Amino acid sequence: MSLTVLTSAYRLRSVCRLQRIQGHMMSSQVEPGVLLKKVGSAGVITINRPKVLNALNLPMIRQIYPQLKKWENDNETDIVIVRGAGGKAFCAGGDIRAVTEAGKVGDPLAEDFFREEYILNNAVGTCRKPYIALIEGITMGGIIGFTVVNSKYFYLLRRRGGPYKTEPATDLSRWRLTNVEGRQTWCYVEDQDTPDRKQTMLEAHSLGLDTSMFVFGSPAAHTAVDAALKGMLFYSHLQAEDGHWAGDYGGPLFLLPGLLITCHVAKIPLAEAWKKEMVRYLRSVQLPDGGWGLHIEDKSTVFGTALSYISLRILGVEPDDPDMVRARNNLHSKGGKEEVEMVPKKYNSSC
The missing domain is CATH 3.90.226.10 (2-enoyl-CoA Hydratase; Chain A, domain 1)
Known part of the structure; x- marks a missing residue:
C-alpha cells in the first residue's frame, strides 16, 4: 500500500x-x-x-x-x-x-x-x-x-453515609481538630487524658455528632431568601478558628490507600485511634458483593477492591476476616490478580 x-x-x-x-x-x-x-x-x-x-x-x-x-x-x-x-x-x-x-x-x-x-x-x-x-x-x-x-x-x-451509619470505633467526643498554618490534623484524646477544651461545632459536624447545642431551632423557611439566610447562619458556625472553612472530600476511595502505603513503606506509625476509624470507614463502604469502587457511589471494580483490600491488610485486618474473604472472592470473580491495574500491583508488591 x-x-x-x-x-x-x-x-x-x-x-x-x-x-x-x-x-x-x-x-x-x-x-x-x-x-x-x-x-x-x-x-x-x-x-x-x-x-x-x-x-x-x-x-x-x-x-x-x-x-x-x-x-x-x-x-x-x-x-x-x-x-x-x-x-x-x-x-x-x-x-x-x-x-x-x-x-x-x-x-x-x-x-x-x-x-x-x-x-x-x-x-x-x-x-x-x-x-x-x-x-x-x-x-x-x-x-x-x-x-x-x-x-x-x-x-x-450525604446519601449512603458510610461511617455516619455505623457504630463508632472510638469515642467521637474525644476527637479534636487543630489548624496550624492551614494544615488540619485530627488528634484523639486518650481515655487517661482530659481534653483541654470542648468540641467546636466544626468538629461535631465533621464527626456526624449532634449540633443542636450550637445552633438552636428556628421556624421553617418559606422563601428562598429565608432558606439562604438560615443556611448562612448554620455555615458561619463551621468556620475554623484561623478563618477558613474546611472541605469534606470523603467520597473518593483512592486517596487513603496512597497515604497508608506511604506510611507502611516509610515506617511512619499511625495512632491506634486513627487506624480503628480507618478500618471502620473502609468496612462501612464495602459493597454487598464484597468489593469497592473508586468512589463510595461507584460499583465494585478490580482496581478499587484491590486498593481497599491492601489498605485493610496494612491496617492489621487478618486475611481470614469475613470482610476480607468476601473481598478476595470478589477479586477472583473478576479475574484475580491478572486483571489488577498497575498501581495496586505496585502497592501489593510493597507490602
Whole structure:
C-alpha cells in the first residue's frame, strides 16, 4: 500500500473522529443537558446528564452563562441554585473524553471548552446574587471550580453515609481538630487524658455528632431568601478558628490507600485511634458483593477492591476476616490478580 493511500486513510479517520466529537459536544440532545427554570424567586440550574454522571460539556456552559447573567440582573430573582439530576452524581467534571478526542485531531473545541468554562467560573465567583450548590453524590474535576470554590454557600448531602451509619470505633467526643498554618490534623484524646477544651461545632459536624447545642431551632423557611439566610447562619458556625472553612472530600476511595502505603513503606506509625476509624470507614463502604469502587457511589471494580483490600491488610485486618474473604472472592470473580491495574500491583508488591 502506497504512502499516499495510507495518508488519505488516516485523514479520513481523523475527519470521521472529528465529526463524532462535534456531534457529541455540540449537537442538541434528546434530553437537554441542562435545565434552567425559575422556582418562585430562585433561579435553578439542573445539570441533566445522569447517564454520564452529569459531565459538563460546551453546549451546557453556553446555556448556563447567559442565563446566570440574566438572573444576576433580574430584580425578581433573589437566589441561584445549582443541582445535579439522577441522584447518583452532582457532576463528574468536564466531559474529558470529548475534550481529549478533540485535542487529538487539533479541533479548537477543546480550547473553547476550557476558555468558556473559566469564564463561567468567574461569572459564578463574581455573581452578586447568593449562589448555592446542592452537592449530592459524585463530585469531581473542574466542576469544583464551578460550584464549591466559587459558590457563596454549598451543602454536601450525604446519601449512603458510610461511617455516619455505623457504630463508632472510638469515642467521637474525644476527637479534636487543630489548624496550624492551614494544615488540619485530627488528634484523639486518650481515655487517661482530659481534653483541654470542648468540641467546636466544626468538629461535631465533621464527626456526624449532634449540633443542636450550637445552633438552636428556628421556624421553617418559606422563601428562598429565608432558606439562604438560615443556611448562612448554620455555615458561619463551621468556620475554623484561623478563618477558613474546611472541605469534606470523603467520597473518593483512592486517596487513603496512597497515604497508608506511604506510611507502611516509610515506617511512619499511625495512632491506634486513627487506624480503628480507618478500618471502620473502609468496612462501612464495602459493597454487598464484597468489593469497592473508586468512589463510595461507584460499583465494585478490580482496581478499587484491590486498593481497599491492601489498605485493610496494612491496617492489621487478618486475611481470614469475613470482610476480607468476601473481598478476595470478589477479586477472583473478576479475574484475580491478572486483571489488577498497575498501581495496586505496585502497592501489593510493597507490602
